[in-house]
Structure formats: structure tokens, C-alpha cells
Amino acid sequence: MQPHATKGTAAAVSRRSFLLGAGGIGAGLALAGCAPLGSSSSRPETITFYVSKPEVIGYFDDVIAKFHDSQSKIRVIRDSTSNMSANFVRNRPPDLGCLNYNYAMVSFVEHGALTDLGDLPEKDTINPDLWPLMRQTADHPGRTSVLPYSVTAASVIYNKRIFADQGIEVPTTWSEFRSVCERLTKAGITPMYGTYKDNWTIAQGMFDYSVGGMLDLQETFAALDREGTQVGKGSRVSFEKDFAAPVDRMVDLLQWHQKGAASRGYGDGNLAFAQGKAAMYLQGPWALGEIAKSSKDIELGTFPSPR
Template sequence: MKKSISLVATGMIALSVLAGCGNKEEASGGSNGKVKIEFLEYKSEAKGTFSELAKKFEKENPNIDIVVTNPPDSVTVLKTRVAKRDLPDVIGMGGDVSYAEISKAGALKDVSKDSALNDIQPAYIDMLKDISKQDKVYGIPYAANANAVIYNKTIFKELGIEVPTTWEEFIAAAEKVKAAGKIPFYFTFKDAWTALPAYNVLAANTQGDDFFKKLDKGDTKFAEGHKEAAEKLLTLLKYGHKDQNGKAYNDGNVAFAKGESAMYLQGIWAIPEIKKANPNIEVGVFPYPIGDSKVVSGVDLLLAQSSTTEHPKEAKKFIEFLLSDENMKEYLTQQNAFSAKKGIVQEAPELEGLKASFEKGAVVDFPDHYVPTAVALDKQLQVLTQKKDAKQYLKTLDTEWEKVANRK
């Protein structure tokens, strides 16, 4: 990275940290005598939901105030605050490589023996252990998301398209949509991360078992394990629209809601935004018909308590409040997510197409959760969508991965 860019980035982070410090000071206590707990959560779309739940908690606990913070680029802000030991009391983050880094830094409380884990589906606990390469657990898995093909049921009916169950049928469906003069897939690569949902599924179902364990040992490379995924992604791009790299995530949600494409390769978290834009849209989902057709589903949100909080009892009480069946159902309903907790079922009719996969355990973790931030998988994918050079893309991934490995 050029020095000038680095300095700009550092300045932005510094500003974020100052804002974070202000929140921390506010959360540590106040003139009203109440205990203030800062809850930093990384999902911008969930801030409203958590603010509502925080108000509900405060009514039940009048001596505790919850300050919900959701800064831009919240994970970067959190890492900076970890380095400065200026931690929020409660943290809501994804079960990915950032969780691994922050837990190894000693910033999170060990909850391996917390009884709350007894109610969590074991697969999600195992995912946290696999990602962090630790036997201990430093957060309670809360919600799981899934990547799926979101489709417009009305367009499928009009064109007589059945939900595809094989890759060949999937491409045939795209061909049929294209032949009808409509857009098969809407892409939004102006936001680099939006290439990840489709790529995660393609990679997870083609890379083979234990790909990242083998990669760590030097027994394989991206050029081998991710070749098919990269090529299949490029195949899907042929059925997109003009200016795929000029459209952003919000553009895609609105365009799909207005019926501009038959399918949308996004996570199920996009559905609430789509329905906001068009409450009358008939939308459904189905697993990508590739390989074993496993649905990519990982720990989208975990709840962790900082190891340095001055109010551990109050922080734990708030986490327990969020984990209650009633409040978890409220979150799942508003955010269109799946529960990491046993016995809580997502009843949204538009997600019916994924229920069978969850019931039979045909799920696999997000591959990008295992890729270090420094590799910049999303940015590499963005370049792939522009240059459409799979060989160079895979070579770059291997080079960047080796750089990170050599620094360990």
C-alpha cells in the first residue's frame, strides 16, 4: 500500500477511535447514577432492531442504560480499540477471521463453560473453534445467515421455469430468462463484498473437504481448490447486465424489487431490504444447484463480553436478555436470519426453500471466514469481475496468502 493511502486510512481510523472513545466514556457511567453499557454491533441493518431491544431491556432494568453503537467500518474500529484496550462492554460481530484475531488478542471473555452454549447448535460452536484454531469459545453464536439464489416467483411462473436442481438446469434457466429479453442475474460489484455471496457457495461446494487446513499446511493452493469456483462465477457473469461494476448493493436490492432481474445472488439478509422497496413482490429462495448443494451458513452474529468491562454482571445480563427465545425471535423476524439456538425455527415463507437443507444438516461454513483480511478476497473478486482472468485471480490469491503466512 502506498504511504499516502496508508496515512489517509490511519487518519480515518483515528477519527473513528476518538468517536469510539467518546462512546466508551459515555458508557462507563453518568450523572444519573445508572450503569451504562456500550454495545458495539457490526451490522448496520440491525441497529434499529437492537435499539428497540435495548429500550425494552432498559424498561426491565431501569438502573442500566444500553448505548448501541454501530460506527462505519465497525470491525476496523473494533480492532483499533482492541489495540488501545478501549473495549466496548458487549460486542456483536461475525464468526470470521476477525473474531479469531480479536479472541487471540485476549480481548474477549472465555465463555467455554457458559451454560448458554448448551442451547446453541453444536455446528456453530465448532465453526468458531475451527476459525480461531482454539478449543475455547469467546462468544455465544446468536444468528446464522445463508447465501442462496433469491428469485422472483412471478417471473419464474410467467416463463414456466421450475426451480433448478442441477448446474445444467440452473444455466438453462438463465438462458430462458435471457431469451425472453429479461436479465437473469443482477450484479452490484461497485461494492466489492457483493461478489462474496455467490463465490462463497461456489467455492464451498467445489473446493473439497478440509481445503483451508490443507492450505495452511501447504498441501494445496487456490489455483487448485478454487479454480472451478472462479470459472463458474465467470460463467454466471455472462447472464448479468450492463455496468455490473457500476451498481452498488442498495441499487441491486431496489432493481430486483422492481422486477429488473429474475434472480439475485445475495444472502438472505437482502430480503427485508427488497421487501421494503416492494412489499408486494413474490420472492423465494433455493440452494445453488452445484456439487452437494450445501447451503453456506455460518455464524453471522455472535455476542461477546469484553475481558476488560467494568460492569461484567450488567454486560452478561444484557447478553442473556438478547438470548431469550422471545427477543431472539424478534431479531430473527426483523433480520430474516436463522437461529443459532436449538428449537427456534425461522418461519418466514420466503425462506421455505432452504428449510430442508437446514433440517438435514446440508450446511457448510462461509469460505471467506477463513481468509485473512490482508488477502482482501473481496477486492480480488472485484478485479476478477472486471478483468475476467481466473488464472491471474488465483495466482494473486496464492501470492497474498503466502505473504500473510510468512508474517506469522
């Protein structure tokens, strides 16, 4: 495990590979901490900063530019096109990363591939309630592998104007939600816009909305873990028993999406929703900025997926 070089100490090595599941202030301070303090070389240290979300590339390019203007010891190369797993195999992982902290990160964290960030002062600024959520995804004993930068909760995005024009109230139960969809359909309005061409929008859309609205996921997976190899049709808890109803609900949602959803991608959905082609959109807050690019005057609201 490589120690993090803090300001005021001489770094033993000039290039270390570590990742933050975060960015912004935490990333900026970490970048400064990478400087080979005490080095006599006149050449600046070069580090790679990996960014996985295209929506934030412009933001971080601006952060990097300001960082370059503030000092001359470190140059940052922003990478948003390479493959993380392939880079690790080639022994060329990025020095720093801002990534979605999801199950794609599990193997890196659980195998201890990421540097311990537990000595960074930013760790103490994190809301303690977030750490159980982080550990629920992945954890390495005795190590703080990532620092959360932004936490978002996906909810149903809806067009306020369409709801108001149709006299529709925000639904709070599943039966109310279905009634809203039926009313919109009768009025000739597509209830939801689907983007199945990008299959992540199904997993992170209909499936997550259905499962997250019906199950206590932390307790469900803890119970599955306790069952161990006994998980099956006869066990107290199983995927077949516990996930059947949420998956049925997910299938139920299909009827409320527009025709041709299988040929529409995420970008198509953002544009279509901005144009008022559907009343609701099963996407997270990351889509709001993209929608606003096409319609700055659109009035949007959000509500939790009803149980």
C-alpha cells in the same frame, strides 16, 4: 482472562470488555450480568454495545429501550459507527458486540482478546452441531469467545413470478442453471442483478457461491494445513489446483449479470430486484427484509447454488 460476573455475586470490576458474536437473548442476559452488583454508587453503569449490521439496528434499539425500562442500574450505548480494531488499539473496545462471525473476527479470537463466555448458561442452549462451524472460522484453546445468535446460509434468491411466467423450474445442476440463464436472456430478462460497487458482494456473492458449491471447504483447508509450507504447484492440494474450477465458474457467472453492475451497490440491487429488474439475486437472507421495504407483494423463493 477476566471472569464473567454472574447474577448473585459481586462483580470485582464494574466495566469489563467482552464480545458476543451474538445478540438477542444472549446479549440481554449478558448485559444484565455486567451490573456492578453490590455497588453503592447511585450512578448507573454505562456499557457500550457494538452492532455491525445496519439491518438490525432498529431491532436492537428496541431491545435496549425495553432493557432500560426494566431496570435503572445499567445504561447501554449502542455503537454502530466506530472501528473495532481502532477501539482495541485505543484500549476502548466495546463491552458487548453483535457482529458477523467471519474472518474479520479471527485475530480477536485467536489472540484471546475476548472474554471467556463458557460459564454463561446460554452456552448449553446452543445446538452442538454449530460449534464445529464456529471453530472452523476461529478458536482459542479452552475458551468460548462467542455465542452464535443467528446462523444463515446464503442461497440464490429468485422471483417466483418471473420463473412461473417463463415456465422455468428451479435448477438443481449447473447445466440446468446455465440453461435457465440462457432462457431468461432470450426472453429479454436479466438473469441476475450484480452489485460490484460494493466489493463484499463479489466475495460474499459470486466467489462464495462458486466455491461453496464445488468444494468441501472444511476438508480443503484441513488438507492445505496438513501440507504446511509444502503447498505449491507440486503438492497434492493447493489453491491453484482446488480453487481454479470454482473461480472459472465465478467468471462464467459474469455474463449473466446486467450491464453496469460495477457501478451498482447493495442498496441499488435490493431496490432493482424488488422492482423485478432481474430474475435472481446472489444474496443472503439479510437482503429479504430490505427488498420487502420496496415491494411487500413480491413473491420470492430461494434455492441452493447448483453444483
